[in-house]
Amino acid sequence: MSKILLGNILTAELVGAGTRYPSDGLEGIGVCSQRVLWGANDHDIVVLPIAPTREFAEYVTDLTQTDLQSLAFVETPVGYPGRGTVSAECVRNRRFLSQFGELAAEHHVTKITPYYFDQVATAIARAAGVMETTPGFGFADEGGVRMLNSKAHFRAIARAAGVPIADGVVTTDPDHAADYAAQEIAAGRAVIVKQDHQCGGNGNEVLHPLPDAEAIGALTAVCLGSRHEVLWHVAGSWPRYSDGGRERVIVESYIPGCLPVYLELQVDDEGIREFGRGEMLMSPTNDGIAVPGGLANVSGYQAFRTDALRLAETVRSLGYRGFMSVDGMATAAGRVLVNEINVRDGGSTHVHHLAERVLGAAQGGKHMVTKVRHTDHDFSDTLKRIEGGGFGFDLAAKTGVVLTMAVTPSQKFEYTAIGDSAAEAADFATALDEEFPSA
Incomplete structure (x- = not known):
């Protein structure tokens, strides 16, 4: 079948x-x-x-x-x-x-x-x-x-399940959003404003009180000093934030110094299966993944895993079947706050299909880095260039570089570097990054 x-x-x-x-x-x-x-x-x-x-x-x-x-x-x-x-x-x-x-x-x-x-x-x-x-x-x-997939609904589900999330508000009222943002900024803290139905950091904006502050997870960042500036900015940006008034807007406390991580699950009639896990590379929005990446060193991983499985069971009880990614933010103290869930294929799903189908039983001992780069060649010539440089995938050793996406009209392609250690995968990735410019 x-x-x-x-x-x-x-x-x-x-x-x-x-x-x-x-x-x-x-x-x-x-x-x-x-x-x-x-x-x-x-x-x-x-x-x-x-x-x-x-x-x-x-x-x-x-x-x-x-x-x-x-x-x-x-x-x-x-x-x-x-x-x-x-x-x-x-x-x-x-x-x-x-x-x-x-x-x-x-x-x-x-x-x-x-x-x-x-x-x-x-x-x-x-x-x-x-x-x-x-x-x-x-x-x-x-x-x-x-x-x-609504970020607003996610916060309600997470709170009901007792899963830790960032402080914040969900609202249809720009004054409510501005009040929360102004309160945080007055206390010297930044906030991140999220559109309800976006992905990959698109539509997010960080509002912070200090110039040149960290703004990971958003395409834009704005420095605002006074309450008046916050109210004025939120009012002017509300049509964009709310998709023309059609959606709720999420405003959350921005926590600097976090490591973005994920756990991907498969939800089906038989139960829940862990499909993959790793770190999301950000610059400032999603720029690839590392498997397992920094997640392997997060002290709060087991608690995060428990939270993810609890959310997956809630989603399963409602009737959803398919892939699901639970995204988290590992704080400097090691605690992981859950950021959102995505009930669909994610940017990592095909990489974990690759691991399952090509690496098989060996995948547990492998490390991977996936990124998008730029090439001046078509797919075949790009592959030849990588293999000619000694970075091609070795099917016997199950290490090297796999091209996981074809070349786009603007000459972008995606690679996954696979190594027996994090250092080996990073070395492959560094070699590719030196060979091909940033996309």
């Missing part, structure tokens, strides 16, 4: 008015969505806004020992906001849905596993006739996934 892999990385439910697309735009996002291929098995249907090149598909399936010829690749019809996204045109295009239903029958698919379970995913599931056999479909069909 097979499944449908849907690479809907960018969805209208995850972005708002403040969305900033990468420099290569939507087609770059479409190439990024090809990372779902690391989770493909024989006879699966892979649905993407832009189909992978033959070279990248062969590269991935050779490493995962998947029969490329047995896979079916489907490009979705183009709709707003443009090529590179799995758009709502999939829902409206009856010809696409009809043809997809026929293909699904040929491949005997039993479920859909989308990057994010939105209205497009439910429409494709209906076309394929896998509503009853897709775990958690009813919950997703009623918008449950959107609810759980």
Whole structure:
């Protein structure tokens, strides 16, 4: 039996008015969505806004020992906001849905596993006739996934579960938000303002009382001295913060000196399985991951793990099925505050698929660093350049560099450096960073 892999990385439910697309735009996002291929098995249907090149598909399936010829690749019809996204045109295009239903029958698919379970995913599931056999479909069909990915809802769930989170407020009132921010800034503390449905630090802004203060986890930072400045700034920024008044806004105390960490879990009918863990590299927003990275030295890890599993059990009891990431902030004292949950594939999911499929039983002793870099070459030539430099992946030793993403139109690619120690993985990563400029 097979499944449908849907690479809907960018969805209208995850972005708002403040969305900033990468420099290569939507087609770059479409190439990024090809990372779902690391989770493909024989006879699966892979649905993407832009189909992978033959070279990248062969590269991935050779490493995962998947029969490329047995896979079916489907490009979705183009709709707003443009090529590179799995758009709502999939829902409206009856010809696409009809043809997809026929293909699904040929491949005997039993479920859909989308990057994010939105209205497009439910429409494709209906076309394929896998509503009853897709775990958690009813919950997703009623918008449950959107609810759980809300940062505002997360705070309520975490407080109810007794999970430690940063102090803060959730509000629809700009004066309420400004009052809290002004109070913290007057006490010499910074705050971080978060849009409700954003990811990767997009939409976040740090407001702090001192110039040149740390502002990790946000694209922008503003130094504000007086209460008047805070009120004026929040009022002017409210349409952006609230997505035009459509969403609640989260204002939290900003805690400097934290290590961003995550625990990725798989939630299914049988229970909860730990899928991966690591450190999120920030500069100032997400710039890759290290596995296990600094998380291995966090004294409060076991308490964080317990909190993550408690949240996962809550999510599971509501009906969600699929991947889930619990993000935390390890303070200088070692305590881990939970920052948010993401009930979808994350930026680390494909890396842990790689570890499970390619490293197998050896993955527990390996260390990995994943980053995005810039290349002047296509995928094949970039791979040759890495292998020619002596950094290629050694299948026997299971160390070296794997290219985990194809080259985007703006010449970005992603690599995962794998070593037997943190130092070896870091050495591979340093060599790649010297060879290829920052993306």
